[in-house]
Amino acid sequence: MEEISPFSTTVYSAGRTRLVKLSLPLAELPRELAKNLRPVSPGEVYNGPAAKGEQKAADPDVLALTAKVDGRRLMGYAETITLTGKRSAAQLDLSAASGNRQAMDHIAGAFAGMGYAVERQCYKDRKADKECNIVARRAGQPGGKAILIIGHMDSVGYENAGADDNASGSAGVLEMAKVLSGYRSDHDLIFIAANGEENGLTGSYACVKKMKASGELARVAWVINMDMIAWNRDGVIEIETNKEFSALADWVGEQARLYTRLQPHIAMPAWGSDHVPFLEAGIPTYLSIEHWDDHTPCYHQACDKLETLSWDYASDIVRLNLAVVAGKTRLTPLKL
Ligand SMILES: [Zn+2]
Known part of the structure; x- marks a missing residue:
C-alpha cells in the first residue's frame, strides 16, 4: 500500500x-x-455482518459432530507444525531437515494415521528436495461430488513461528480430518495442506492445475479455506469470497450463529490466500479468517508464536466448517 x-x-x-x-x-x-x-467495481465490495436469515433450530446430528472438536488436540497439531523450524517453501534446501519438509512429513503421517489415502502432490523440483502439497482423500458414494478443505502449511520463514499464519489453519484441516474420519460421507472428502502460499499461492495454483488435468476438479463442489484462525479478541470471524458466492457466505454465517459463538462477518472481494485459485476456477469457495480489523499484531513477524493464540476461538472456526460440511453432504457415524 x-x-x-x-x-x-x-x-x-x-x-x-x-x-x-x-x-x-x-x-x-x-x-x-x-x-x-x-x-474492482463498487458493487463487488462488502465488509460487514452476515445477513440474518430467519431463526432456525440447531440440528442435533450437527451438534453431535461439532462436539467432537478437541481444542487441545487442535493446539497439539499446531504446536508440532510450528516447532519444525523455518517452514518457508523458499527455504527448502538440500537438507531433508528443513522445517518445510518436516512439516510436510508430519502432516502426511497424521493423515495416514487417520486412515486417509495420502498423496504428495509435488510441483517443483529443487536439487534434493521437492515442493509439495499434502493431499488426503476418502472416497464417498459413487457418483457423488467432492468437498475440499485446504489450509497452507508453509510460513514466511521465521524460526518456530507462523503459529497463527498458518500452523493454525493447517491444524484446523487436520482436526476436521480427524473428526470426519469417524463418519462415512456421501461426497468425497479431500483435505489439503498447501505449500508455497506465502510465495504467490504456488501450491494451490498447482493443485487446481493438476486436478483440472486429471478431471477431479470438475467434481469439487465446495472449497473451504482456513488461513489465520487462532488470534482474536472480539469473536468475529470473516467469511471471505467473491460476490457471485455471497449467498453461500451468508448461509455459512447462519451456520456460525447456529453452531458456534462466532459473530460472522462477510468480506468481499477475495484476495491473497488459497481460496483464490479455486474461485478463479468458478468453484463456490470461502476463506475463514480471524477478524481483519483486529488481527494478530505479529502478522508475518517472528513474534507469531503459539502463546499468543486462542484455541477456543480456533475450535469454533473448526466447528463452523464442520457444520458447513454436514450441510453439504450426508454424514453417517461409523460403527466402532
Ligand atoms: Zn497465511
Missing part, C-alpha cells in the same frame, strides 16, 4: 479490502506494483 501511494488515493478501507483510485493508467504503473492490483 505504501508503494502504491505516490500513484493513487485510497477511496475505501475496511476489513481486508483496500480500494485505490489510480492517478495514471494501470498500464503505466511499474509492473511490480501493477501485478498486485486488480480492477
Whole structure:
C-alpha cells in the first residue's frame, strides 16, 4: 500500500479490502506494483455482518459432530507444525531437515494415521528436495461430488513461528480430518495442506492445475479455506469470497450463529490466500479468517508464536466448517 501511494488515493478501507483510485493508467504503473492490483467495481465490495436469515433450530446430528472438536488436540497439531523450524517453501534446501519438509512429513503421517489415502502432490523440483502439497482423500458414494478443505502449511520463514499464519489453519484441516474420519460421507472428502502460499499461492495454483488435468476438479463442489484462525479478541470471524458466492457466505454465517459463538462477518472481494485459485476456477469457495480489523499484531513477524493464540476461538472456526460440511453432504457415524 505504501508503494502504491505516490500513484493513487485510497477511496475505501475496511476489513481486508483496500480500494485505490489510480492517478495514471494501470498500464503505466511499474509492473511490480501493477501485478498486485486488480480492477474492482463498487458493487463487488462488502465488509460487514452476515445477513440474518430467519431463526432456525440447531440440528442435533450437527451438534453431535461439532462436539467432537478437541481444542487441545487442535493446539497439539499446531504446536508440532510450528516447532519444525523455518517452514518457508523458499527455504527448502538440500537438507531433508528443513522445517518445510518436516512439516510436510508430519502432516502426511497424521493423515495416514487417520486412515486417509495420502498423496504428495509435488510441483517443483529443487536439487534434493521437492515442493509439495499434502493431499488426503476418502472416497464417498459413487457418483457423488467432492468437498475440499485446504489450509497452507508453509510460513514466511521465521524460526518456530507462523503459529497463527498458518500452523493454525493447517491444524484446523487436520482436526476436521480427524473428526470426519469417524463418519462415512456421501461426497468425497479431500483435505489439503498447501505449500508455497506465502510465495504467490504456488501450491494451490498447482493443485487446481493438476486436478483440472486429471478431471477431479470438475467434481469439487465446495472449497473451504482456513488461513489465520487462532488470534482474536472480539469473536468475529470473516467469511471471505467473491460476490457471485455471497449467498453461500451468508448461509455459512447462519451456520456460525447456529453452531458456534462466532459473530460472522462477510468480506468481499477475495484476495491473497488459497481460496483464490479455486474461485478463479468458478468453484463456490470461502476463506475463514480471524477478524481483519483486529488481527494478530505479529502478522508475518517472528513474534507469531503459539502463546499468543486462542484455541477456543480456533475450535469454533473448526466447528463452523464442520457444520458447513454436514450441510453439504450426508454424514453417517461409523460403527466402532
Ligand atoms: Zn497465511
